[in-house]
Amino acid sequence: MTTALSKAEISYIRSSLLSAPPLRADGRSPEDFRPIAIETGVAPLANGSARVSIGESRTGRETEAEGAGGGTEVVAAVKLEVDGVGEDKEGGKVICNVSCSPAAYPHLSSPALDDLQSDLTSVIGSVLSHPSLCPKNLVIVPGQKAWALRLDTIIFADAGNVLDCLMMACRAALVDTRVPSTRSVEYRAPVRRNEVPDDIMDVDEGRNGPSSLLETREPSRVVDFELTDYWDEGEVLEVRDSWPV
């Protein structure tokens, strides 16, 4: 996908892969992964963030001169927004978005880039936005307010295997997320109860009230997931000839 291969290159790669033992251009065995680097907390304004790069990107500067480029790099960040929910819904949802930097795909035209973005978004979205995975502590006031977790990812470079990189970055960003703790408040005044539409006061008081924290982050991990399943869910088997050799 990133580079156009001539027929000679294709036949060279194919014949090396078909030989016994299979040979790959960088000497890896068919089951080897390139070195993975994960950093969390890269975006200070986000509720959680992570950067994953597969293959050398920062450290191996001398390899960037090669045609194949450094590695695949993806940054994911989580922002939480307060959202109203209907009475019958559980509350809380995870919304994913993938955007591709044009620098990562210099040969793709703009509509093709948009299509690629929406394809990757729907793949990641179908895995992570599944209702069975929605974490329970995204609810603030049951039946009225909940957090909407917006997970945005940007692909900065693509040297193959971008889906694995995206999944790793999303998972790392979700693990890094800290949900501000809230307390719901009732008005004791004569008529009003929590069903008042201008409920936004409740949430603010929960956070900035006298006895609660002014800083909205807690060191304990507040978001609860079953994380081990992420790799296996939502498999889409696609024929991709462009994976690195």
Added chain:
Amino acid sequence: MAQSTFDRRRVNGPEESFPPVFDDEDDGGLGWVAMRNRGAEDIRPIFLQPGLVSQANGSAYIETENTKLACAVYGPRQSKTTTYSERGRLNVEVKFAPFSCVRRRAPLRDAEDRAVAIAVHQSIVSSICLELFPKSTIDVFIVVIENDGTEGCIASGSIAASTALADAGIEMLGLVASCSASVRGDEIRLDPVEKEVAAADGTVILACMPALSSVTNVYQSGRVSAQGALKCMELCQGRCIDVHAVMAQSLLSSRASMP
């Protein structure tokens, strides 16, 4: 109310309108527990008719209970792009009619259209001998007339597309049949409808070429154990052989009835 995009080409309905709320529908998990009028491993009966759209090179109309869609194939025709491509291109476009779903869909392309199109593309692209059509494009247009679950659309779309391609006389390695399954706990049900999918833990869609015993597309989403996914794939493959027989029969009878 924000000004919605003014679509001058169509007669717009009122700006604010809501679909009616039906009283009895909220059964939650009951959609699964309620008895289907067929067995867990039975698929809905298929009506498949090739050759319906006369101006297309090939076409097919498929109807299975509440999923109805029509597929038209144009091609191979010359690619509009100037870049030379040795292999032909397959272009699949899916459109949901505004009246196809319970809530009216705006007649704009959105993400679900594209997701179905990609799945159908993935299912049929390996069955077509694209090396025989350099510089050409084969266009497959699918219109969904009634939608009962995305999985049903993808499966029926693949079946209709493969039948339409055969009807158009395009060289293929084999007919592609497709089947979907939904899983809840240990129970597997084939060919789920929308209610069953909503109540299920996960779904598997499988497209394969029974004549060559090869699988072209597997799509699994939701929470399914590895064993469960493999079992779904086996059941779907078994069913695809039956679907293949239906497709072959409908193509033969449409050819036989041609003058």
